[in-house]
Amino acid sequence: xxxxxxxxxxxxxxxxxxxxxxxxxxVICVSSNPGVFNVKYRYPRLQGSLSALKEHDDKRQLTILxxxxxxxxxxxxxxxxxxxxxxxxxxTPAKSYYVQVDTGSDIMWVNCxxxxxxxxxxxxxxxxxxxxxxxxxxxxxxxCDEEFCNQISGGPLTGCKANMSCPYLEIYGDGSSTAGxxxxxxxxxxxxxxxxxxxxxxxxxxxxxxxxxxxxLDASNEEALDGILGFGKANSSMxxxxxxxxxxxxxxxxxxxxxxxxxIFAIGRVVQPKVNMTPLVPNQPHYNVNMTAVQVGQxxxxxxxxxxxxxxxxxxxxxxxxxxxxxxxxxxxxxVEKITSQEPSLKVHIVDKxxxxxxxxxxxxxxxxNVTFHFENSVFLRVYPHDYLFPYEGMWCIGWQxxxxxxxxxxxxxxxxxLVLSNKLVLYDLENQLIGxxxxxxxxxxxxxxxxxxxxHLVGSHFISSAxxxxxxxxxxxxxxxxxxxxx
Numbered sequence: 001x002x003x004x005x006x007x008x009x010x011x012x013x014x015x016x017x018x019x020x021x022x023x024x025x026x027v028i029c030v031s032s033n034p035g036v037f038n039v040k041y042r043y044p045r046l047q048g049s050l051s052a053l054k055e056h057d058d059k060r061q062l063t064i065l066x067x068x069x070x071x072x073x074x075x076x077x078x079x080x081x082x083x084x085x086x087x088x089x090x091x092t093p094a095k096s097y098y099v100q101v102d103t104g105s106d107i108m109w110v111n112c113x114x115x116x117x118x119x120x121x122x123x124x125x126x127x128x129x130x131x132x133x134x135x136x137x138x139x140x141x142x143x144c145d146e147e148f149c150n151q152i153s154g155g156p157l158t159g160c161k162a163n164m165s166c167p168y169l170e171i172y173g174d175g176s177s178t179a180g181x182x183x184x185x186x187x188x189x190x191x192x193x194x195x196x197x198x199x200x201x202x203x204x205x206x207x208x209x210x211x212x213x214x215x216x217l218d219a220s221n222e223e224a225l226d227g228i229l230g231f232g233k234a235n236s237s238m239x240x241x242x243x244x245x246x247x248x249x250x251x252x253x254x255x256x257x258x259x260x261x262x263x264i265f266a267i268g269r270v271v272q273p274k275v276n277m278t279p280l281v282p283n284q285p286h287y288n289v290n291m292t293a294v295q296v297g298q299x300x301x302x303x304x305x306x307x308x309x310x311x312x313x314x315x316x317x318x319x320x321x322x323x324x325x326x327x328x329x330x331x332x333x334x335x336v337e338k339i340t341s342q343e344p345s346l347k348v349h350i351v352d353k354x355x356x357x358x359x360x361x362x363x364x365x366x367x368x369x370n371v372t373f374h375f376e377n378s379v380f381l382r383v384y385p386h387d388y389l390f391p392y393e394g395m396w397c398i399g400w401q402x403x404x405x406x407x408x409x410x411x412x413x414x415x416x417x418x419l420v421l422s423n424k425l426v427l428y429d430l431e432n433q434l435i436g437x438x439x440x441x442x443x444x445x446x447x448x449x450x451x452x453x454x455x456x457h458l459v460g461s462h463f464i465s466s467a468x469x470x471x472x473x474x475x476x477x478x479x480x481x482x483x484x485x486x487x488x
Contacts, residue, residue: 001115002136003289005020008427009062011090017119017163022400023221023329023376039221044258048075057432061379066306073268074105078088078267081328083257084100084231085098085099085100085101085102085225086098086101087189088187088188088189088229089187090110090131090136090185090186090187090207091135091136091137091138091139091185091186092136092138092139092185092186093137093138093437094141094186094188095129095131095135095386096127096129097110097129097131097226097227098122098126098128098224098253099226099227099228099229100123100227100228100229101229101231101233101265102169102228102229102230102231102232102289103231103319103320103428105170105230105232105237106171106208106230106233106234106236106237106240107152107168107208107230107236107237108205108207108208108226108227108228108229108230108237109168109170109171109178109207109208109209109210109227109236110129110207110208110210110226110227111128111131111207111210111213111226111227112130112131112132112133112180112209112210112211113130113131113132113133113134113440115130115180115210115211115213115216116212116219117212117213117215117219118217118221119213119217119218119220119221119224120219120220120224121224122221122223122225123223124223124224126225128225129226130226131209131226133183133209134188136185138185138186139183139184139185139254140184140185140206141165141181141182141184142165142166142181142183142206143164143165143166143184144157144160144161144164144165144167144237145157145160145162145164146166148166148206148236148425149166149182150458151235151236152168152182152236153166153433163364165181166181166182167179167180167181167182167307168180168181168182168208170208176213176214176215176216176217176218177212177213177215177217178208178210178212178213178214178217179210179211179213179283180208180209180210180211180212181208181209181210181211182207182208182209183206184204184205184206184207184208185204185205185207186202186203186205187202187203187204187238188201188365189201189203191458192266192268192297192304192448192457193452193457194457195457195458196445196457196458196460197457201247203241203242203244203245203247203292205238205241205242206236206241206356207238208227210227217253227362230286231252232250233286234285239252239267239430240430243364248267248268249268249269249451250268250429250430250431251267251269251428251429251430251431252265252266252267252268252428252429252430253265253266253270253425253427253446254266254320254423254425254426254429255420255424255425255426255440255442255446255461256320256418256423256442257423257442257443257461258287258387258418258422258423258442259443261422262314263442263443263461264446264459264460264461265443266446266448268448268449268450268451269448269449269451270425270427270446270447270448271447271448271449271456272440272446272447272456273425273440273446275427275437275438276323276377276378276379276436276437276438277377277379277427277429277432277435277436278290278375278376278377278379278432278434278435278436279376279377279433279434280313280433280435282433284315286317286319287317287318287319287400287428287435288315288316288317288318289315289317289318289376289435290308290315290316290375290376291308291315291316291317291373291374291375291376291414292308292374292375292376293373293374294331294335294371294372294373294374295371295373295374296335296338296339296370296371296372296452297338297369297370297371299338301331301332301334301335302334303331307328307330307331307412308414309396315413315414316373316375316414316415316416317413317414317415317416317419318416318421318435319416319417319419320417320425320426321414322415322416322417322418323417323418323419323455324400324417324418324419325383325388325399325400325401325415325416325419325420326400326401326402326413326415326418327400327401327402327403327412327415328403328404328412328414329402329403329404330404331390331414332401332402332403332404333402335371335400336356336398336400338369339368339369340356340358341358341399341421342367342368342369343367346358346360347357347359347452349395350374351392351393351395351397354401354402355397355398356397356398357392357393357395357396357397357398358395358396359394359395359396360396364385364386365384365385365386367385367476368389369384369385369473370382370383370385370402371388373416373420379436381416381420381424381437382439383419383420383427387399387419387420387422387423388420389399392433399419400419401442403415421437421439421473422442423438423439423441423442424438424439424440424441424442425437425438425442425446442461443461444460444461445458445459445460445461446458446459447459
């Protein structure tokens with residue numbers, strides 16, 4: 001299930017009023033509570049056709065275009081279908097919930113006890129839990145007249161009365177949807193307490209209590225989770241809420257090890273390694289950046305300058321929730337041509353309609369060229385042949401995809417996913433509206449600064465056990481979510 005979300009203004013979308021009215025009626029007398037935090041990563045090796053991989057990215061792109069944000073995940077391996085999720089605790093006493101970590105959406109939501117369409121089991125080897133606001137001592141219902149509700153709805157709700165809950169409705173680009181109401185409860189997480197040491201901390205967060213699910217979010221989803229944890233740019237995201245309360249800085253980083261599995265996910269100011277940063281494009285809901293050029297080997301592609309200008313369905317987006325990388329046709333065609341022309345004897349086959357594949361027995365890094373994307377502030381992102389070529393049924397397949405082969409809406413879109421982001425530390429600095437990356441050993445550790453004491457601590461990669469057995473075809477990569485606290 002992709003996680004970039006379109007937030008509908010309840011006042012403006014009159015066709016949604018009957019559903020929202022029903023939800024308001026459903027939740028008038030309910031109350032709510034808190035949770036815990038631990039990030040995990042599980043990626044099953046791709047089964048059968050490559051079309052499943054493409055379908056995953058297609059749905060994600062639809063939601064990106066529909067208009068709000070993008071997710072965090074992926075192995076950096078195009079031949080693997082990724083699922084990035086966190087084990088968190090919500091409520092008092094806390095219960096465990098598994099939620100997808102998503103840099104593409106803003107709000108956090110979990111399935112609730114009154115939901116009849118919600119999944120009750122998952123083949124991920126995890127136990128699903130329905131949130132019950134009545135069982136949490138710290139839970140509080142968010143009423144429809146609160147400022148948070150006005151902000152998320154685009155203004156005061158029509159028909160809002162005293163003690164009525166604040167409803168939400170999220171519609172994904174693939175047609176899936178979640179609807180319910182907002183509650184406020186405590187979320188527990190691990191904060192940095194020393195070199196490779198953590199301690200438990202918590203903070204109150206407003207999140208959605210899912211009462212109705214449809215599409216890939218309902219009980220038919222075999223790889224179901226309890227909900228979604230939004231790490232988007234808006235004030236409604238969990239990181240924004242914790243930052244506004246003075247608990248964390250609005251800065252986070254991830255490093256996905258595409259070679260060994262494992263990695264790092266940390267909230268706080270990374271001081272080592274040093275990361276070159278480029279500005280985020282202002283007034284964009286996604287992590288948009290200003291790309292200036294594309295280089296294949298030693299040669300720069302001849303591309304019209306206006307192709308890189310940010311705007312509606314234009315520009316470049318960094319999306320760790322997309323597995324592959326999508327380029328406008330004017331970039332894709334010459335790029336692939338330069339790759340395949342390195343070996344004139346190559347016979348290119350089209351697999352599953354979208355993938356260009358070929359047989360080659362040598363070392364790909366010795367023959368095929370690096371691809372380098374250039375950005376504002378002289379920042380570049382280099383992608384090696386072993387990253388953009390992946391093995392499939394005795395062949396090498398090219399991970400670059402033609403966004404012009406999608407709908408006309410996507411023909412000028414540049415979407416850089418895990419194909420280019422793996423084995424790199426990616427830093428999101430929302431305090432200063434910057435994003436950057438550097439090549440890094442994601443099985444090692446980074447240094448994060450405690451803003452309160454000024455001390456610097458090591459944060460290492462993590463592997464946390466799961467109910468899923470580890471073997472060569474099915475791995476669980478678990479990442480510990482670490483937050484550095486700072487003093488007010």
